[in-house]
Each structure stands twice: as structure tokens, then as C-alpha cells.
Amino acid sequence: MGRTLTQIGTVTAMNLRSLPQRKWTSLATVVAIALVTGVLLAFLAMANGFQATVAGTGASDVMIAMRKGSESEINSTLMREQVLLLQEAPGLAKASDGKPLMSPELYVIVDGIKKSSGLKANLPLRGLGPLANEVRRGITIVSGRMFQPGTNELVVGRAVSKQFRGFELGAKMRLASQNWVVVGEFDAGGTVFESEIWADVAVLQGLYQRGSTVQTVRARMTDPANLEKIRAFSEADPRLKLDVKSEKDFYAGQSRNIGDLILYLGWPLAIAMSFGALAGALNTMFASVDARTREIATLRAIGFRGTPAFIGTMVESLILAAIGGLVGAVGTYLLFDGLSAATLGGNFTQVVFSLKLSWSLVLQGLILALVIGVAGGVFPAWRAARVPLLAAFKEQ
Amino acid sequence: MTLIDLVRKNLFRKRLRTILTLVAIFVAFVIFGVLATFQNAINAGVEVAGADRLITVNRINFTLPMPLAYATRVAAVPGVARVAHAEWFGGYFQEPRNFLVAFAVDPKNYLDIYPEYIVPPAQREAFLRDKTSILVGKSVAEQFGWKAGDRLPLKSNIYTQKNGSDTWDFTIAGIVAGNEARVDTSFVMFHYQYLADTRSFGDGTTGWMILKTTDAKENARVMREVDALFANSAFETETKTEQAFNKAFAEQLGDLGFIVTMIVGAAFATILLIVGNTMMLTVRERTNEIAVMKTIGFTTQRIFGLVLGESMLLALIGGLLGIAFAWLISFAMAGPLSRFGPIAFSWDTAATAFVLMAVLGLLTGLIPAIRAMNTDIVTALGRK
Numbered sequence: 001m002g003r004t005l006t007q008i009g010t011v012t013a014m015n016l017r018s019l020p021q022r023k024w025t026s027l028a029t030v031v032a033i034a035l036v037t038g039v040l041l042a043f044l045a046m047a048n049g050f051q052a053t054v055a056g057t058g059a060s061d062v063m064i065a066m067r068k069g070s071e072s073e074i075n076s077t078l079m080r081e082q083v084l085l086l087q088e089a090p091g092l093a094k095a096s097d098g099k100p101l102m103s104p105e106l107y108v109i110v111d112g113i114k115k116s117s118g119l120k121a122n123l124p125l126r127g128l129g130p131l132a133n134e135v136r137r138g139i140t141i142v143s144g145r146m147f148q149p150g151t152n153e154l155v156v157g158r159a160v161s162k163q164f165r166g167f168e169l170g171a172k173m174r175l176a177s178q179n180w181v182v183v184g185e186f187d188a189g190g191t192v193f194e195s196e197i198w199a200d201v202a203v204l205q206g207l208y209q210r211g212s213t214v215q216t217v218r219a220r221m222t223d224p225a226n227l228e229k230i231r232a233f234s235e236a237d238p239r240l241k242l243d244v245k246s247e248k249d250f251y252a253g254q255s256r257n258i259g260d261l262i263l264y265l266g267w268p269l270a271i272a273m274s275f276g277a278l279a280g281a282l283n284t285m286f287a288s289v290d291a292r293t294r295e296i297a298t299l300r301a302i303g304f305r306g307t308p309a310f311i312g313t314m315v316e317s318l319i320l321a322a323i324g325g326l327v328g329a330v331g332t333y334l335l336f337d338g339l340s341a342a343t344l345g346g347n348f349t350q351v352v353f354s355l356k357l358s359w360s361l362v363l364q365g366l367i368l369a370l371v372i373g374v375a376g377g378v379f380p381a382w383r384a385a386r387v388p389l390l391a392a393f394k395e396q
Numbered sequence: 397m398t399l400i401d402l403v404r405k406n407l408f409r410k411r412l413r414t415i416l417t418l419v420a421i422f423v424a425f426v427i428f429g430v431l432a433t434f435q436n437a438i439n440a441g442v443e444v445a446g447a448d449r450l451i452t453v454n455r456i457n458f459t460l461p462m463p464l465a466y467a468t469r470v471a472a473v474p475g476v477a478r479v480a481h482a483e484w485f486g487g488y489f490q491e492p493r494n495f496l497v498a499f500a501v502d503p504k505n506y507l508d509i510y511p512e513y514i515v516p517p518a519q520r521e522a523f524l525r526d527k528t529s530i531l532v533g534k535s536v537a538e539q540f541g542w543k544a545g546d547r548l549p550l551k552s553n554i555y556t557q558k559n560g561s562d563t564w565d566f567t568i569a570g571i572v573a574g575n576e577a578r579v580d581t582s583f584v585m586f587h588y589q590y591l592a593d594t595r596s597f598g599d600g601t602t603g604w605m606i607l608k609t610t611d612a613k614e615n616a617r618v619m620r621e622v623d624a625l626f627a628n629s630a631f632e633t634e635t636k637t638e639q640a641f642n643k644a645f646a647e648q649l650g651d652l653g654f655i656v657t658m659i660v661g662a663a664f665a666t667i668l669l670i671v672g673n674t675m676m677l678t679v680r681e682r683t684n685e686i687a688v689m690k691t692i693g694f695t696t697q698r699i700f701g702l703v704l705g706e707s708m709l710l711a712l713i714g715g716l717l718g719i720a721f722a723w724l725i726s727f728a729m730a731g732p733l734s735r736f737g738p739i740a741f742s743w744d745t746a747a748t749a750f751v752l753m754a755v756l757g758l759l760t761g762l763i764p765a766i767r768a769m770n771t772d773i774v775t776a777l778g779r780k
Contacts, residue, residue: 028673032666039662069562071492074459075553077597109457117651119644122457175456177628208460209630213597272423273663279420280670283413287677343650348459350648 007304011312014295015288016319022288026320029284032277033324033372034331037365039273041332041357043266044364046341047259049356054255054345057191058247060224062135065217065234065242072254072347073107073216074124078242080212085240089233091226092219095131103129103136104214106204109349110175110197112164114342121342123160124349125175127201127214135220139193144169144184149200155184157194159352163342167197178207192251192345195352218247254346274372277324281376285317289384296384297392306385313381314374321373325366332365333357399698403705406678413674414710420670421714421756422721424663425749429722431656432745438652440578440738441642444512448477450607450615451641452622455632458641459484461601462631464592467502473621475614476607480505483588483603486554489540496536497583498550500591500603509608512575519544519570527590529569533581535738537571544570550584555595564594577740607635664752672760675707679764686768687776700769707761708754715753719746 019026058064065086066076083104092100106127111120130149133139147153154173161167171182180199188194201214221227227246234240245253289296296309336355345351408414436443452470454460464481471479480502487498503524507513515523515531522544523529530550532542542548548566556562566586574581588602609618619635626633636644646652679686686699726741733739 025673025677028669032669035662035666039659042658067556069492069551070553072553075486077554109459111457114647117647119647121644121648122459177630177632269427269659272427273666276420276423276663276666276670279416279423280666280673282416283670283674283677286413341650344648 004305004307007308008311011299011304011308012315015292015312015316018292019316022284022291025284025287029277029281029320029376030324030327032280033321033369034328036270036273036277036372037325037328037369038332038335040266040270040368041329041361041365042336042355043262043269044361045332045336045355045357047262047266048358048361049341049353050262050343050351051255051259052356053190053353054192054259054351055252056189057193058249058251059137060246060248061221062247063219063221063227063230063244064247064250065219065244066215068241068243070243073105074109074347074349076107076215078104078214078217080214082240082242083214083217085237086217086219086234086242089219089230091221091223091229093222095134099131101131101134101220103132103218104201105129105132105216105218106201106208106210107215107347108204108208112160112350113166114350115163115165121164122344122349123164123197124195124347125154125197125199125204127204128198129201132218135218136193138189138191140187141184142187144182147183147199150203151200152178152180152203153183154180154197154199155186156182156197158185158187159194159340159342160197161185163340163350163352175207190354192351195342195345195350258343258345270368274368278372278376281317281321281372282379284320285313285377285380286383288316289313289380289387292384293387293391296387297389300387300389301392309387310381310385313384314377317377317380318370318373321369321376322366324372325369328369329357329362329365399701399705403702403709406702407706407709410678413678417671417674417710418714418717420667421711422718424667425715425718425752426722426725427663428660428749428752429719429741429745430725431660432748433722433726433739433741435652435656436578436742436745437733437739438646438649439643440580441646442639444576444578445637445639445642446510446512446608447612447637447639448609448615449509449638450609450619450622450635451638452605452607452633452635453641454604455623455634458604461598461603462605462633464600464602466626466631466633467602467605469625470605470607470622473618473625475609475611475618476622477610478505478509478608479605480509481588481602481605482506482585483591484554485550485586485591486552487550487584488553489548489550492553494540496550498552499583499585500588501585502588502602503585506585506606509606512579513581514573514575515570523569526567526569527587528566530566530584530586531570531572532568533583534571534573535580535582536584537568542568544568555591555598557594558596559594564590574738578738578742580738606638664756668756668759671707671710671756672763675703675710675760675764676767678706679703679768682768683771683776686771687773690771690773691777696769699771700765703765703768704758704761707764708757711753711757711760715749715756719749 070076087100087102094100108125109122110125112123114121147155156167167182169182169185173180231244234242234244337357339355342350342352454462467479467481470476482499482501485498485500487496488494489496523531530548546568548568549563551563572581609615615637622635623633723741726739730739
């Protein structure tokens with residue numbers, strides 16, 4: 001047993017030391033595997049970043065009420081009467097004057113021009129109720145100030161001013177023949193809210209001739225468990241019968257579809273590309289075994305067994321694959337990690353997110369690279385293990 | 397033995413290596429073919445857009461409504477031949493996941509403005525006659541197995557009826573086909589009036605207008621004049637060509653062109669390395685033989701042609717097989733994925749693939765061929 005181990009060590013070292021002789025072909029394999037890993041990781045980072053942004057939005061102690069079947073804020077409509085009824089719901093947190101911490105909101109879409117493409121894209125313009133600041137937490141104004149209720153003032157999320165033209169502090173714009181001005185920029189901890197524009201709900205109701213209707217109601221609950229009570233309250237009143245969810249669940253649901261779509265594209269692509277890289281790895285490893293045929297046969301002649309030749313070749317293949325996988329991961333990290341991208345989210349508006357690598361994703365990429373390494377090494381290694389003794393005397 | 401015979405024989409001398417290299421090329425071309433087909437499907441709206449069609453939407457954003465009365469005013473603008481209007485219904489069948497692209501349209505004008513939608517005359521008549529009938533796009537009809545005469549209850553995630561019901565009952569009057577494969581038929585359309593009469597809010601408004609101009613040359617002036625009509629009103633408009641509108645719409649998903657280019661680029665960089673590397677290996681192994689060929693009178697040009705021919709043949713075989721397979725895949729995907737757009741393999745894709753094959757063969761063969769051509773007989777034969 002000990003001798004076999006020594007033999008394995010010797011042959012593996014010989015394999016690796018002879019690598020520089022095959023540097024171009026080995027390099028081709030490494031780069032091919034790096035590219036495959038890179039493509040996979042770019043997709044995974046995209047799905048991960050999108051999901052982190054959307055699923056990270058919303059609090060579990062904030063409830064959101066929408067018209068039944070509306071699925072997203074943009075489709076919902078709530079009458080003033082329903083908003084008033086909801087104020088009586090049990091389990092809501094109250095302000096010092098006894099009013100529930102509730103924000104009736106409008107959610108409409110305005111055009112923004114993407115800096116990257118110069119084309120128009122849908123941006124959400126949200127009208128906030130007067131108590132919105134106490135319903136939503138974790139919002140900080142990073143420059144300028146909050147809008148004054150009752151005026152045509154806007155505050156924009158950081159992602160909006162970064163990705164879209166014309167939303168800098170002080171920028172003026174026209175919406176439905178009225179002049180608006182951007183007075184502040186807010187940070188919402190990297191959530192979907194940073195892709196939104198906010199204004200006073202009452203002003204927007206007038207502007208969009210919505211009368212007294214709103215689209216959604218958000219309210220802070222004293223305890224996340226109160227959601228069931230509020231839902232029961234809404235079901236019991238035929239004038240309500242709303243969809244009541246926690247804000248956290250609402251955004252978790254929205255993250256699923258597009259996140260899945262990106263994943264379902266990324267894996268099949270990476271697997272298809274792996275077959276190409278695998279073909280390259282096999283060629284390289286077969287060439288490596290061929291080039292060492294005499295050497296391997298000579299070793300056999302002086303008493304080495306087939307196993308060390310097999311393992312030596314496998315190790316060489318796995319090392320090339322691991323280097324490829326690492327290069328791919330580092331390359332993806334340098335090129336794509338933190339890269340800002342935007343796509344259409346569940347509300348038919350742009351969600352700005354950052355590509356985000358994580359250790360578990362890098363691990364998935366490395367596993368793919370090593371699978372290519374194993375598959376690309378096993379057949380050549382098998383051939384190496386069965387090199388006949390006579391090959392030692394064959395001319396090369 | 398001709399040069400071509402020699403190239404062919406050479407190519408399959410190391411059969412396993414050649415097959416593996418072919419697999420790598422094959423995969424890259426399958427990826428290219430499938431992604432290009434997908435991209436075409438998403439951009440189909442841009443390509444089939446009528447040159448003489450304009451879209452007028454609410455200036456703030458196209459999801460916002462505009463007064464129905466605008467249609468009559470726009471029809472009076474010189475250069476406008478026809479006006480139709482349409483509205484997004486947010487429709488679904490039974491459950492929200494059976495989501496449908498459903499438009500409430502001004503039926504006669506809408507069908508006249510879109511000549512690419514083909515409806516059998518009898519079905520067209522039936523649709524125009526019955527206010528509660530609906531036309532179903534061919535790909536939707538195939539997906540759900542619906543046919544003319546079926547009853548179709550639809551719900552909306554936006555509207556409810558005045559009477560409190562959340563379901564609209566329709567009768568399928570007919571099936572809409574496209575006049576060519578690129579035309580998207582993943583929609584249903586019904587009478588605007590039916591929606592307007594029954595919905596609990598949204599009185600007197602519609603979603604957007606489609607304008608047909610008398611001549612595409614009039615487009616710029618018509619766009620200006622239409623938007624000027626409603627300037628400074630509560631519902632300002634923005635008019636664009638249908639093509640510009642569809643392009644912006646497709647781009648909302650993200651910079652798809654960029655993503656596709658990156659992936660195809662990575663796939664081709666991979667095979668460039670793999671094939672180039674294999675060719676180098678091959679030429680190195682044959683150094684002796686090339687020296688012998690030169691000794692017996694092969695010209696350097698023929699040696700060059702021999703190696704380059706081999707890499708070209710390799711790229712061509714792998715590439716053609718890959719493109720053929722991509723064609724099969726797009727054929728198989730056309731049904732299940734029809735709701736994303738009309739999936740059809742195009743000749744443009746095949747032509748681009750052909751160019752890529754030539755470039756690949758050239759790039760991977762050039763250096764090995766030059767090396768083979770420059771093989772020095774004395775050194776090569778003396779190396780033993």
C-alpha cells in the first residue's frame with residue numbers, strides 16, 4: 001500500500017513537472033474551462049443579485065392590502081371607503097394621536113430614459129400617504145430633503161438617479177402639464193424601493209384624476225402574527241375582501257419568476273458550453289498521455305503499476321480544471337460583481353439590481369469545472385494505465 | 397489523389413480527436429443558432445412593424461389612459477388614413493398563472509390597420525357582429541386547445557364589472573393567424589365597447605391609439621401635429637413609429653443584445669482555443685511527414701492549402717451540424733414557447749453562422765498552416 005502511494009506521488013509529480021512542455025495546449029483547456037465557469041457564474045450572479053434585491057425588500061411587520069386577484073400593485077384599485085374600513089382593522093400599530101400607522105398609496109408608471117441604452121423605460125412613481133415614513137423603516141435621505149406634502153416635489157431612489165437620465169437633485173420635469181422638481185435622493189438599503197420615485201399621494205391623485213381612490217394600503221402591525229387577524233377582518237366584510245399579505249411575502253413572490261427565468265437560462269447554457277470545453281479537455285489530456293507514452297511504459301518496465309499512471313493523469317486533469325474554474329470565478333468577480341443592471345420586475349417597472357457573487361455560487365462554478373476535469377481526465381487516464389510495456393521501445 | 401482527398405483523409409486520421417473537436421464546434425454553433433433565434437423572436441415586433449404605423453400613448457407612460465375622444469380628433473389630422481384604439485385588459489383564464497395578452501380594441505379599425513393578422517372572412521364577420529365575441533391568436537388557441545364557437549370566460553387583474561362580477565363571458569368568433577411566421581399571435585382581442593359598458597371604472601378612456609398614415613413620408617409631420625393637439629392638456633400624448641415603440645418595449649427587459657453577444661462571444665472564444673490548439677498539435681505531430689511531402693515536390697502553397705483546408709472542413713462540418721440541430725430545437729420550441737414571441741429560425745441566422753464558420757476555419761488554420769509551410773526539411777528530418 002505504502003509503495004503504491006509513493007508511486008502515485010512520483011508519477012503525479014512527473015506529470016505536473018512536465019506540464020510546461022505542453023503549456024499551450026494546457027492553457028487552452030484552462031481558458032476554455034474558465035470561460036464556461038465564467039458564463040455560468042455571470043448568470044448565477046444575475047439571478048442572485050435580482051433575488052437579493054427583490055426578496056430583500058419589505059418587512060414582515062408591514063401588511064399590504066390590494067384588490068383581490070390583482071397580483072401586483074399596478075393593477076390594484078382601492079376605494080376611499082375601503083381605506084377607511086381598513087383603519088378599523090385589529091392589530092395595527094398606532095401613532096401617538098391614536099391613528100393607525102397606515103399609508104394609502106398610488107402606484108403609477110412614468111418614463112425614464114436609461115443611461116445605458118438611451119431608450120425609455122418604465123419607472124414607478126409612488127404616491128405616499130402622510131404617515132408613510134413611520135410605516136416603512138430603513139429609508140434615509142442621502143442628499144437634499146423629503147418632499148413637502150401638497151407640492152409638486154419628488155424624491156428619487158439612488159438606483160434611479162444612477163441608471164436613468166434627468167433625475168439629479170434639482171432636476172425639473174413635466175408630468176401632465178405640471179412642473180415637478182427633484183428635491184431629494186434616498187437610500188433604501190439596496191431594496192426595490194431604490195428604483196422608485198416618490199411624491200405626495202394627494203397631489204398624484206389630482207394629477208392622474210384618480211379622485212379619492214388609491215391602489216394599495218400599507219400599514220405597520222404591532223406584531224407580524226397579526227396578519228391572520230387582519231386577513232380574517234377583511235374576509236368578514238363583503239365591502240373589503242382584499243388580498244392581504246405581509247410586505248415581505250409580497251416581494252418574495254415577485255422575486256421568484258424572473259429569478260427563476262435567469263437560472264433556467266444560465267444552467268442549460270453552461271452545461272451546453274461544458275460539452276465544448278470537455279471536448280477540449282479530452283483532446284489535451286489524450287495528447288498529454290500520448291506524449292508520455294514512452295515515459296509511462298518505462299515506468300511500468302521498472303515495476304510501477306497502472307494505478308499511479310491513472311491517478312497521475314487524473315490529477316493533472318483536475319488541476320487544470322481547478323485552475324480554469326478559479327480563473328473563471330476571479331474573472332467573473334472582477335468583471336461582473338457589483339455591476340448594475342435593470343430589468344422589468346413583477347410590477348411592470350424597472351428593478352435596478354447589482355450582480356452579486358457569493359461563495360456558494362463560486363462553489364457551484366468550481367464543481368462544474370471539476371466535473372469537466374473528471375470527465376476529461378478519466379478516459380485518457382484509463383489509456384495511460386494500460387500502456388503496454390513494449391511502447392517503451394516504440395519510436396516517437 | 398487530389399488535395400481534397402488528402403485533406404479528408406488527414407482529418408479523420410485521429411478519429412477520436414477529430415470527433416471531439418467537432419463536438420466542441422457543434423456546441424458553439426447550437427448555442428449561437430438558438431440564442432439568435434430567441435433574440436429574433438423578441439425583436440420580431442421591431443422587424444414586422446409597419447412603416448406607416450404610428451403609436452400614440454400617454455406622454456407620462458404608455459400604461460396610463462387617454463380620453464377615448466382623442467381618436468376622433470386624431471382622425472382629422474391630415475395624413476392620418478385610419479385610427480384604431482386599444483386597451484390592456486390584464487386578462488387571465490381561470491387562474492392568474494394562465495395569463496393572456498388581452499386587448500380591448502376598436503374591432504373594425506384595428507383589424508384593418510393590421511393586415512398581417514389573417515382571419516377567415518366568415519369568422520371576421522361573426523366577430524364584428526357580436527359585441528361579446530373574441531378573436532384568439534393562433535398560438536394561444538393551440539396552447540389551450542380552443543376553437544371557434546367555444547365559450548371563454550376571462551378574468552381581469554385590473555377591472556371588475558359594475559354588477560360586482562369579476563368574470564367576462566366571451567364566445568370565440570375565430571382564430572387569428574399571422575401572414576408570416578414572424579408575426580406574433582400570442583394574444584386575444586375583443587370589443588372595447590363590451591369592456592366600456594361593463595367595467596366599474598375607466599369611463600371614457602382608452603389605452604393607446606394606432607395611426608395609419610397615408611404615406612410613411614408623412615410620419616414625422618403627423619407625429620408632431622398629433623402631439624401638438626393635446627399639448628398642455630391633462631392627457632398629453634407622445635406619438636412614435638410603431639418600430640421605435642416596439643424596440644423600446646423589448647429593451648425594457650434588459651440589454652438582451654449585449655447578453656447574447658457576450659455568451660456567443662464566450663462560446664466562440666472557447667472553440668477558437670480548442671480548435672486552434674488541436675490544429676497546432678496536429679501539425680506538430682506531422683512535421684516529419686510534411687518535410688517528406690516537401691521533399692517529394694509538394695509546393696509550399698499546397699502544404700498551406702492542406703492545413704488550412706483541414707481546419708476549414710472541420711469548422712464547416714461542425715458548424716453545419718450545429719446549425720441544423722439549432723434549427724430542430726427552434727422547431728421544437730416554437731409551440732411551447734410561443735407566448736414569448738414567434739420562434740422561427742431565420743435565413744439571416746444561417747448566413748451569419750456560415751460567415752462564422754469561415755472565420756473560425758481561417759483563424760484556427762492560419763498559424764498552423766504558416767508553420768507547416770515554413771517547415772524546414774533538413775531540421776525536420778534531422779530531428780529524429
